[in-house]
Amino acid sequence: MLIVPWSLQVTSRAVFEPGADDGDEVYKVGTAFPLLQALQRVNKRLLEENPDESLLFDVVLITTNTQQQQRSSSIISSTRHYGLDVSRFCFSSEEDFVESLLKNNVQLFLSADRNEASQASQKGVLSALLDQHSASCPPEQLKVLFSGDAIIRPDTDPTPASRQGAQTFLAQLGEMRRRFGAFDSPLSIVLVTVTGGRESCGAALRTLRSHGVSVDEAYCLAGAPRAPILSLLRPHFLLSDGLGGLEE
Amino acid sequence: MKIQKQMQQLQLQALAGHRELSQFPSQENAVTIAVSSRVLFNMEKEQQIYEQQGMEDYIKYQVEHEAEPFSPGPAFSFVKALEAVNTQLRELYPESEELFDVVLMTNNHAYVGLRLINTINHHKLFIERFCMTGGNSPIGYLKAYHTNLYLSADSGKVREALEEGIAAATMFTPEKMTEVSETQLRVAFDGDAVLFSDESERIYKAHGLDKFFEHEKAHENKPLDHGPLKGFLEALGKLQKKFYGKGQRMDCPIRTYLVTARSAASSGTRALKTLRSWGLEIDEALFLAGAPKGPMLEKIRPHIFFDDQMFHVEGAAEMGTVACHVPYGIAQRVTKKGIMDKEFSPAPK
Numbered sequence: 386m387l388i389v390p391w392s393l394q395v396t397s398r399a400v401f402e403p404g405a406d407d408g409d410e411v412y413k414v415g416t417a418f419p420l421l422q423a424l425q426r427v428n429k430r431l432l433e434e435n436p437d438e439s440l441l442f443d444v445v446l447i448t449t450n451t452q453q454q455q456r457s458s459s460i461i462s463s464t465r466h467y468g469l470d471v472s473r474f475c476f477s478s479e480e481d482f483v484e485s486l487l488k489n490n491v492q493l494f495l496s497a498d499r500n501e502a503s504q505a506s507q508k509g510v511l512s513a514l515l516d517q518h519s520a521s522c523p524p525e526q527l528k529v530l531f532s533g534d535a536i537i538r539p540d541t542d543p544t545p546a547s548r549q550g551a552q553t554f555l556a557q558l559g560e561m562r563r564r565f566g567a568f569d570s571p572l573s574i575v576l577v578t579v580t581g582g583r584e585s586c587g588a589a590l591r592t593l594r595s596h597g598v599s600v601d602e603a604y605c606l607a608g609a610p611r612a613p614i615l616s617l618l619r620p621h622f623l624l625s626d627g628l629g630g631l632e633e
Numbered sequence: 634m635k636i637q638k639q640m641q642q643l644q645l646q647a648l649a650g651h652r653e654l655s656q657f658p659s660q661e662n663a664v665t666i667a668v669s670s671r672v673l674f675n676m677e678k679e680q681q682i683y684e685q686q687g688m689e690d691y692i693k694y695q696v697e698h699e700a701e702p703f704s705p706g707p708a709f710s711f712v713k714a715l716e717a718v719n720t721q722l723r724e725l726y727p728e729s730e731e732l733f734d735v736v737l738m739t740n741n742h743a744y745v746g747l748r749l750i751n752t753i754n755h756h757k758l759f760i761e762r763f764c765m766t767g768g769n770s771p772i773g774y775l776k777a778y779h780t781n782l783y784l785s786a787d788s789g790k791v792r793e794a795l796e797e798g799i800a801a802a803t804m805f806t807p808e809k810m811t812e813v814s815e816t817q818l819r820v821a822f823d824g825d826a827v828l829f830s831d832e833s834e835r836i837y838k839a840h841g842l843d844k845f846f847e848h849e850k851a852h853e854n855k856p857l858d859h860g861p862l863k864g865f866l867e868a869l870g871k872l873q874k875k876f877y878g879k880g881q882r883m884d885c886p887i888r889t890y891l892v893t894a895r896s897a898a899s900s901g902t903r904a905l906k907t908l909r910s911w912g913l914e915i916d917e918a919l920f921l922a923g924a925p926k927g928p929m930l931e932k933i934r935p936h937i938f939f940d941d942q943m944f945h946v947e948g949a950a951e952m953g954t955v956a957c958h959v960p961y962g963i964a965q966r967v968t969k970k971g972i973m974d975k976e977f978s979p980a981p982k
Contacts, residue, residue, distance in 0.1 A: 566688070566689060567688045567689065567692060567742055567744075567767075567768070568688060568768065573767065575767075582761035582762075583750050583753060583754075583760065583761050583763065584750075586746070586750070586763075587746070587747060587750040590743060590746050590747055590750075591747070599743075599744055600744075600746070601743055601767040602742070602743055602765055602767035602769070603743035603746050603763070603764075603765045604763070604764050604765070604774075605761065605762055605763050605764075606762065607761040608659070609659070609762060609778065613777035614764075614774065614777055617773040617774060617777060
């Protein structure tokens with residue numbers, strides 16, 4: 386595990402189609418590092434299956450902190466140093482970053498900062514909060530976790546735009562997952578339903594399927610505490626009610 | 634922010650048609666029993682497809698037959714009996730969370746999930762918690778759910794669970810299944826290397842039957858060490874006491890049996906004294922002095938029987954009892970001759 390010595394905030398963002406502009410989010414490098422490695426691994430495997438593959442993750446780093454922007458060259462050289470595959474670097478002011486996300490058709494915004502994720506989400510950008518435990522997530526397999534209780538109640542999505550964004554994301558994620566078999570996939574899709582019983586989980590499975598996503602692992606907690614299960618699953622990020630993130 | 638989340642939570646519950654709290658017992662108070670999909674349901678045909686044609690065909694078949702419920706497997710009647718006990722416990726203690734909680738713990742991918750959910754619905758089972766691990770080991774999840782007993786068709790996983798201190802057994806499907814009670818749960822245990830440790834069995838194996846009797850007599854008052862299923866017997870005892878508390882001792886909906894090759898005249902005493910020293914009760918103790926267990930079990934008709942020796946497990950299954958193997962202790966060192974202990978008769982228990 387490499388931890389960058391300076392406490393720069395580095396944003397990363399996953400996009401699916403190369404060439405699309407994306408907005409960015411800020412992370413501490415340590416937290417996001419295994420996620421970027423896992424994303425890279427998925428890309429690598431996708432290209433192994435099909436060298437002409439166009440459905441790939443496109444990672445853009447965004448930095449909003451002016452202090453850090455002054456050290457932009459360090460950011461760039463660090464990513465190179467750690468072999469991180471970043472296609473673009475974006476520098477934006479704190480007030481404007483959501484605007485640039487929207488302008489650039491960002492498909493998924495990942496941040497370790499709850500406020501930033503919340504702001505972006507409220508403006509209709511699909512956002513997910515990076516787990517503070519993400520730093521210890523395994524880089525070999527990208528685990529995307531859906532919190533099922535959010536899926537079956539779309540009325541709580543902040544905006545129609547965000548719902549549309551979620552649907553596009555789901556379709557593409559599902560498509561990407563289908564490039565691999567049941568075993569040895571670099572990408573695993575996990576569903577957790579927390580409060581409801583098996584009917585809730587069944588409904589969530591059906592809803593995801595209708596959006597083109599086949600789930601690999603499903604956990605129906607029916608009221609059991611979710612922290613022990615989540616610490617076993619160690620997802621890289623969690624998609625919940627538009628905000629993402631894990632409750633304490 | 635926190636209040637918002639709480640409001641969301643409440644909304645969620647209302648929308649999801651949230652059931653009574655007592656129907657989702659919390660982990661600490663419930664007796665959690667995890668069953669794999671292959672023991673709860675009959676998935677023989679699908680298992681064959683998986684073994685012969687591989688994962689992709691298996692998944693395809695499952696999804697194609699999603700609306701077809703599986704038929705019951707060997708653990709089915711056991712689970713139904715657990716639910717019958719729950720119904721009776723709820724009548725007596727409506728607020729209590731001390732109930733059986735059945736969790737479906739399967740290695741299957743969630744692609745099979747809808748078929749499993751449809752099957753649970755079809756058979757009107759009350760299983761609301763499950764883990765479909767998509768190929769990952771279930772052991773961590775067993776621990777996370779404070780599992781009191783894990784039943785699987787996969788002996789490898791059962792061994793792993795035992796190593797982690799979780800009571801577990803490999804369940805086999807009998808050729809025919811004797812009818813069992815729908816209202817009274819009956820659980821039968823072997824003694825050595827199941828409820829008790831395998832210490833006495835080791836003596837028998839090393840030094841023979843006479844030495845075994847001598848040793849047991851000499852140590853009659855020294856309690857045996859505990860075996861992997863002692864905790865489960867304890868959990869059953871706690872629930873039994875709830876019925877006793879309401880005057881239901883004679884016709885208690887839970888009944889336990891010790892079915893041992895030990896003999897009443899000699900080695901059996903140490904077994905009973907050990908149980909007493911643990912503060913545990915067993916309803917019926919059957920000392921077979923080495924006689925085969927099958928016929929006795931056929932009379933008792935337990936929903937489930939635990940033994941550490943495959944010889945006894947097979948014997949029980951032949952006569953229609955749902956028997957489970959506890960792969961623990963000295964009996965697991967199989968001789969190259971094949972089926973263990975057939976040459977030794979009587980087997981010491």
